[in-house]
Amino acid sequence: FLSKSGCVCFKSFPNIAIVKYWGKTNIQIPANPSISFTLQNSFTQTAIEYTYGSNSGNIDFEFLFEGEKQLNFERKLRVFFERVMEFLPWLRYYSLKINSSNNFPHSSGIASSASSYSALALGLAKIHLEVTGIELSNHNISQLARLGSGSACRSAYGGWNLWGVSDFKHSSNLYAIQINHITHPLFKHINDAILVVNNQQKKISSTVGHQLMDSHPYREGRIQQANNNISQLSGALSNGDWNKFSEICESEALSLHGLMMSSTPSYTLLEPNSLSIIQKLRLFREQNNISICFTIDAGPNIHVLYPDSDKDIAEEFIEKELKNYCTNNMVIYDKIGKGPIEI
Numbered sequence: 331f332l333s334k335s336g337c338v339c340f341k342s343f344p345n346i347a348i349v350k351y352w353g354k355t356n357i358q359i360p361a362n363p364s365i366s367f368t369l370q371n372s373f374t375q376t377a378i379e380y381t382y383g384s385n386s387g388n389i390d391f392e393f394l395f396e397g398e399k400q401l402n403f404e405r406k407l408r409v410f411f412e413r414v415m416e417f418l419p420w421l422r423y424y425s426l427k428i429n430s431s432n433n434f435p436h437s438s439g440i441a442s443s444a445s446s447y448s449a450l451a452l453g454l455a456k457i458h459l460e461v462t463g464i465e466l467s468n469h470n471i472s473q474l475a476r477l478g479s480g481s482a483c484r485s486a487y488g489g490w491n492l493w494g495v496s497d498f499k500h501s502s503n504l505y506a507i508q509i510n511h512i513t514h515p516l517f518k519h520i521n522d523a524i525l526v527v528n529n530q531q532k533k534i535s536s537t538v539g540h541q542l543m544d545s546h547p548y549r550e551g552r553i554q555q556a557n558n559n560i561s562q563l564s565g566a567l568s569n570g571d572w573n574k575f576s577e578i579c580e581s582e583a584l585s586l587h588g589l590m591m592s593s594t595p596s597y598t599l600l601e602p603n604s605l606s607i608i609q610k611l612r613l614f615r616e617q618n619n620i621s622i623c624f625t626i627d628a629g630p631n632i633h634v635l636y637p638d639s640d641k642d643i644a645e646e647f648i649e650k651e652l653k654n655y656c657t658n659n660m661v662i663y664d665k666i667g668k669g670p671i672e673i
C-alpha cells in the first residue's frame with residue numbers, strides 16, 4: 331500500500347423503511363427484503379484522518395462523537411472494523427482519527443446508525459482508493475455499511491432503495507440497490523415529518539429485537555408478509571397509488587410493533603401519545619380525503635408521510651393537532667433526499 335496520509339469527510343443521511351427489516355442471521359443477513367427512502371435534512375457528518383505507520387498490526391483508531399470519546403460506540407466500531415478488514419486490508423497499517431457528529435438530536439426517532447455507518451463506509455472507500463488505487467463500487471460501499479448496521483446499507487444512496495433478495499433484478503442480501511427508476515413522480519417528492527413523542531433512549535435495542543425474531547411464533551408468517559408487501563409496494567410506487575402505499579406502510583409499521591408485543595419476552599415501544607397521533611391522523615384523513623399516512627421505526631415516534639401536493643394542509647394539521655402530543659412540541663420536518671455527499 332502507499333504510505334499516505336490525509337483526511338476525508340462525508341455527509342450521509344438516515345433512511346426510513348416502509349417495508350421493515352426485522353430479524354436477521356449472521357452477519358447482518360436480513361430475514362426478509364426491505365424498502366426505504368433516504369432523508370435529506372437530518373445528517374451525520376464524519377471526517378476520517380488517516381496516517382500510515384500503525385505498528386501494532388491491529389486496528390488503530392480513535393473515535394470522537396460530537397467532540398467526545400464514547401466507549402460504547404468504540405466497542406461497536408471495533409467489531410465493525412474487524413468485519414470490514416478482509417475488504418480493506420490496509421486498515422492494519424494505518425491509524426484513523428474519526429470525528430463524527432449529527433445535526434439532529436440524539437434518540438429523536440431517527441436511525442442515526444444508518445447515517446453513521448454509511449458515512450463511515452463512504453470515507454473508508456475513499457481512503458481505499460487513495461491508498462490502493464482501487465475504486466469500490468456503490469454496491470461494495472453499501473455492503474461495508476451493512477456490516478456496521480443492517481439498515482445502513484440502504485443509506486449508501488439517495489431516493490428509494492431495496493435491500494434483500496427479491497424479484498428485483500440484482501437484488502441481494504449483501505447490499506442495497508436503488509429502485510428510483512420504478513417510482514412514480516408522486517413518490518419522488520415525499521415528505522416525512524418526524525413527531526417526537528419521546529426522545530429518551532429506547533429500553534430495548536433493535537439488536538435484541540432482531541434476535542427475538544429467531545424463535546418468534548410468527549416468524550414464517552412475517553417473512554411471507556414482508557415478501558408479499560415488497561411486491562405490492564413496488565406496484566404502488568410505480569403506479570403512483572397513494573392509497574395502496576399508505577395501506578402497506580401503516581400495516582408494516584403496526585406489524586413491526588405487533589411482533590415486539592408478541593415476542594418472548596414481549597415488550598412495547600409505542601406510547602399512549604403514539605396511539606393518539608395515529609387515531610387523529612386516521613380520522614383527519616377520513617374527513618378530508620388527503621394523501622397522508624404514517625410509519626413507525628423501532629420507537630414511539632411517528633413519521634407522518636405526505637406528497638408535495640398535500641404539503642400545506644398536512645403541515646397545518648401537524649402544527650395544529652399533532653404537535654401537542656410531542657415532547658417539547660418537537661417535530662422534525664424532513665423529506666426524501668439525494669443521498670450522501672463528500673465535503
Ligand code: PMV
Nearest residue numbers: 347350351479480481536628
Ligand atoms: O439496522 P438495524 O439493525 O438498526 O435495524 C433497523 C430495523 C428497523 O429500523 C426497525 C427497520 C428498518 O428496516 O430500518
